[in-house]
Amino acid sequence: MAGTPNFSFFNEQDGKALKKLFADPTLIPTLQRIKSEVRMGILDFSPERVEVVKQLNAAGIPLVAWLLLPKEKGYWFHGRNAKNAFARYAEIKNWADKSGLKFSGIGIDLELDFNDIDLAKNHKIELLGKIIKRMYDNEGFAKSKKDYESLVNLIRKDGYKVESYYVPMIKLETKEGRSSIQQVSGFLDLTTDKDIPMLYTSFMGNAYGMIERMAVEEKLRFVALGSTGGGIDPTLKSMTWDDLAFDLRHVAGTAQEIHIFSLEGAVEKGFLPKLIDFDFSVPIKKYPEQLKEVDSLKSAVAMISKLMSYPTLLIIGTFLIVSGFIYLIYRILKFLLSFSKS
Numbered sequence: 136m137a138g139t140p141n142f143s144f145f146n147e148q149d150g151k152a153l154k155k156l157f158a159d160p161t162l163i164p165t166l167q168r169i170k171s172e173v174r175m176g177i178l179d180f181s182p183e184r185v186e187v188v189k190q191l192n193a194a195g196i197p198l199v200a201w202l203l204l205p206k207e208k209g210y211w212f213h214g215r216n217a218k219n220a221f222a223r224y225a226e227i228k229n230w231a232d233k234s235g236l237k238f239s240g241i242g243i244d245l246e247l248d249f250n251d252i253d254l255a256k257n258h259k260i261e262l263l264g265k266i267i268k269r270m271y272d273n274e275g276f277a278k279s280k281k282d283y284e285s286l287v288n289l290i291r292k293d294g295y296k297v298e299s300y301y302v303p304m305i306k307l308e309t310k311e312g313r314s315s316i317q318q319v320s321g322f323l324d325l326t327t328d329k330d331i332p333m334l335y336t337s338f339m340g341n342a343y344g345m346i347e348r349m350a351v352e353e354k355l356r357f358v359a360l361g362s363t364g365g366g367i368d369p370t371l372k373s374m375t376w377d378d379l380a381f382d383l384r385h386v387a388g389t390a391q392e393i394h395i396f397s398l399e400g401a402v403e404k405g406f407l408p409k410l411i412d413f414d415f416s417v418p419i420k421k422y423p424e425q426l427k428e429v430d431s432l433k434s435a436v437a438m439i440s441k442l443m444s445y446p447t448l449l450i451i452g453t454f455l456i457v458s459g460f461i462y463l464i465y466r467i468l469k470f471l472l473s474f475s476k477s
Contacts, residue, residue: 139415140390143172144398145201145359147366150181156399157187163194165407172197174242174394180230188236199298200227201242210249210367213321215275217282224286228293240296243283245323269319270446276318283325291328298329300359303349306332307433308440315443316436331394335361336382337374344425346385348433356391364400376406380413387415 144166148156153175156162166173173191177184177200191198202223204210212220224241231238254262269276290297301324308316309324317323334350336342350358360382364373374382379395386393401407442449 138391140387140393141172142169142410143174143199143392143394144401145174145176145361145394145396146398147176147201147203147396148178148399150179150183150187152399153187154183156402157190159402162402162407163190163196165411166196167194169407169410172199172239173398174199174201176201176203177227178203180226180234185234185236188234192237197239198237199240199242200231200238201244201300202227203244206249211244211246212283212323213246213248214279214317214323215248215321217279217286220283220286221289224290238295240298240329241290242298242300243286243325243327244300245325246300246302246321248321251321266319267446267450270315270443270449272318276314280323280325283323287325287327296329297327298331298357299325299327300331300333301325303332303334303345304433304436307436311437311440313440313444316440319443329357331357331359331392333359333361333396334382335359335396337362337372337378341425341428342378342382343385343419343422344427344429346382347426348429350386351389354389355386356389357394358386358390358392359394359396360386361396362400363395363397363404363406365397365403366400373400373404376404376409379406380409380417381419383413384415384417384419 146153146156173196175184175188175198188198202212202220204212204216204219204223208219209216220243227241230236251262251265254265287297302322305317305322305324308314314324332349332355334346336345339345346358349355360379362371362373363379383393395401
């Protein structure tokens with residue numbers, strides 16, 4: 136192994152919950168012992184948050200401001216809310232400057248529009264209509280990409296390092312020279328100073344296969360692992376200690392930084408003390424069958440991206456298939472009815 140990776144934790148709590156978390160007098164000393172950084176989701180500008188940020192600043196713990204929006208504005212940044220992203224960054228910078236807070240960098244979380252998730256659950260037809268429109272909006276997508284690149288340049292000009300948190304499958308279609316999945320979903324492949332893939336195997340499954348194909352073979356220096364619990368949906372499946380230890384050891388050969396989601400989940404489960412003097416050198420078991428499953432997933436992503444790159448042909452083809460299926464059912468029913476009459 137080249138060296139021991141550095142730790143970092145994501146935190147995604149409102150001010151009151153954040154203050155309660157850091158009321159534990161052992162937390163900051165433990166973070167110092169494992170030489171960890173913190174990526175803090177800025178959900179509010181509360182006095183409690185100011186107090187905790189100042190505690191971390193005083194303790195010399197590097198702190199990155201993870202930009203988030205109110206839920207009604209989409210929560211995460213995505214390919215259709217660059218205007219809101221600019222406004223949110225300005226708000227957070229102004230708050231930090233006035234409050235005397237120090238951040239070593241700014242994090243941009245590029246995911247789905249939170250409102251799309253609601254549509255997927257409750258208004259599927261409306262979402263389908265939006266998806267069809269987006270497949271044709273090449274100009275809008277290109278403008279959004281340029282807008283986010285401008286935001287990155289602005290943040291750098293203000294003296295901050297910029298980092299992005301992205302869904303790893305998005306890089307696959309970028310390598311193929313396509314962007315149709317990004318255009319439809321709002322995911323965005325944005326180049327920053329530090330691009331961190333969210334390899335949350337508690338959600339994704341196939342822990343060995345996903346990390347081997349998406350991180351180790353790519354020799355990624357920065358990797359996000361999880362989830363230990365917490366976040367916007369605490370009902371999602373989270374990791375056991377053995378799960379986390381497996382992933383940590385798997386990426387240790389190539390990763391310089393390991394970002395764990397989330398701090399609050401790790402604290403609740405008692406993981407932090409176990410990271411002190413953690414032994415990365417313990418061999419892990421290999422699961423070659425998982426590699427095939429991940430390869431199949433990658434092929435499916437590539438195929439979907441290619442199909443959506445030709446929206447008119449996709450729509451016509453889908454219409455013909457559905458029409459043919461309906462006609463086949465009609466002929467079968469007609470035959471059965473005529474048979475029963477005889």
